[in-house]
Amino acid sequence: MLHIAKSRPVRVPYTRPKDIGVRDLEGEVKALRAQKQRSRASSELHETNCLTQDPVQPSTRSPDIDVSNPLLESPTGFVAARSSSQPIFIGEASCVAFGETLLQCVDKDADLSSWASPTYFQHDIIHRLMRPEVVLPDRIQARLLVEVAIRFIGTDYHLVLKKTFFDTLDRTCAGEIPMNPAWMCKFFVLLALGEMYSNRKRRMANQHVPGTDYFLRAVGLLQDLYETPSVEQVEVMVLFCFYSNALGRVKTAYTYSGIALRMALGLGLHRSLPTDTKLCPVDREHRKRVWWTLYTLDRLCSSNLGYPLLISDAVVDVELPTSEGLIPAELEEFTDPGHLVANVKLARITGQILNDIYCLPQRTTETFVQRVHRILLSLRKWNDELPSTLQLRQEHLPRHISSLHLHYNQSAKGPPRVFSPTTLALAESCVQAARASNSILSKLFVDGSLASFGYFDAHYLFSSTLILVMSAVMDPNVAMSDAVSYAFTILRAMKEDGNLPSFDYYERLQRTRISVGKMREANEARCRVSATHNGSTTPQEQLVHDADGSALGFVDGVPLDNPLIDSFLADKAFVWPEGMIPEDESLRDLMCELGDEFLFGPV
Secondary structure, three states: OOOOOOOOOEOOOOOOOOOOOHHHHHHHHHHHHHHHHHHHHHHHHOHHHHOOOOOOOHHHEOOOOOOEOOOOOOOOOEEEEOOEEEEEEOOOOOHHHHHHHHHHHHOOOOOHHHOOOOOOOOOOOOOOOOOOOOOOOOHHHHHHHHHHHHHHHOOOOOOOOHHHHHHHHHHHHOOOOOOOHHHHHHHHHHHHHHHHHHOOOOOOOOOOOOOHHHHHHHHHHOOOOOOOOOHHHHHHHHHHHHHHHHOOOHHHHHHHHHHHHHHHHHHOOOOOOOOOOOOOHHHHHHHHHHHHHHHHHHHHHHHHHOOOOOOOHHHOOOOOOOOOOOOHHHHOOOOOOHHHHHHHHHHHHHHHHHHHHOOOOOOOOOOHHHHHHHHHHHHHHHHHOOOHHHOOEOOEOOHHHHHHHHHHHHHHOOOOOOOOHHHHHHHHHHHHHHHHHHHHHHHHHHHOOOOOOOHHHHHHHHHHHHHHHHHHHHOOOHHHHHHHHHHHHHHHHHHHHOOHHHHHHHHHHHHHHHHHHHHHHHHHHHHHHHHHHHOOOOHHHHHHHHOOHHHHOOOOOOOOOOHHHHHHHHOHHHHOOOOOOOOOHHHHHHHHHHOOEOOOOOO
């Protein structure tokens, strides 16, 4: 299919003579392919002229060409900020941008520039105006805090060589070895994470997030070693990224991960080491796991902010984490690699979403629906191939497995408009993913495993609740209303405890819910007046009836388990290089609704 910016290719009907032979057909195919190649080359040279020539009649348009990608409506992601003269960029793929789009849909007069600046922690030490004194904490207390940090995020990600780190901790506290600045920096930020994840009480008297004092000591010890980086420095930046998110300093966290990525590239962590390299098996595996932890974290930060990826998969050839070839003593340094491998594979799909869905127009030869089709196939394959040890079981939710599935549900959510049955099925999958995330977070809250001061739990709660608020309008029922109320209650509790990211998230959700409520009341009033005059079923009642996802055969809590999505993913037309049109009528409707272009605005 010939793609010209903003042009609408014509699908010309063709009738083959009855007596035509196979060789004649082959000749025609070759001629058509040659003609297509010439047309494509010509379009690149005369793109501007082509936009104004040969207007297409509505009756001859291909159904998958006419409509732009519905995920982007505004020309850019820039918004004004009342606290700054400079515009602020909000990535179109971020949940905040999606929430603002939703708010504008229900409240045309919403002034997005009236938002206050996001709440985040500030201190003189972070601005390098002070340097703290190094005072070591009690050894037993330090070990406990580090173990808490490893329990919460050390299975999801590779933070340190465990045995080596604890041996160094004991010897440093005992004064047997001198204090190494890089190691001490890593030590204090691990203490900060441990205190944050172990804290169950409400906001501290000094209004700080738990662990702040430890983190400030780590910041004071942070060195500028970018010219001579080390794997340990990369570890430090990764840990700084984790804790900065908890302080509401999400762009700072993104920057730390970017610095870490640049240092890792300088160290060649993204490349497979030659077999003759003189590194012991532990150091080889350590390099791999540090890289893949950074890779996963960087894509997670990019996705949450809606920013472009910093590195392409095409330049990465380092092997995935493994325990093969390690003796029992060496295995003590690592956790089981299965969880990190699952996170890496999910991070790759996150990269596909950012590159292929939220991309500039005319940067790909695939249609938009083909890209959606491919990504959904990847998500389903990831779920199907997940080891049994990492599958979600409601009766037992280990923290690391909960985090993995929250990340998966985040990837499975999206904002398709509801028209055809297939589009409705995709929308219902978003709702199922959101409900699954909120169910996990609610259970973590009840079990006391919710990261009260963590960034990602608050972010997942905000993202999933946006979807549920929309669903509550489309399909009002007690269960959905309760799900939204639970989410608001948990997010409010996190805000009252002092979780800084939840301040902004809670206010955004509150404003959206109020605007949605007003819109719904006005719509129901109009429907009642119309029904009184016409004596018929109100449009609102019909809307609720049509949007009933239970009629589509969903298995509760499984985002992509739906017969219509099965049909969509099974259609081979979406993976053919020539972009053939599917025969199924519902799939053609889907292509017509979504379109194959992703327009940021006029080109």
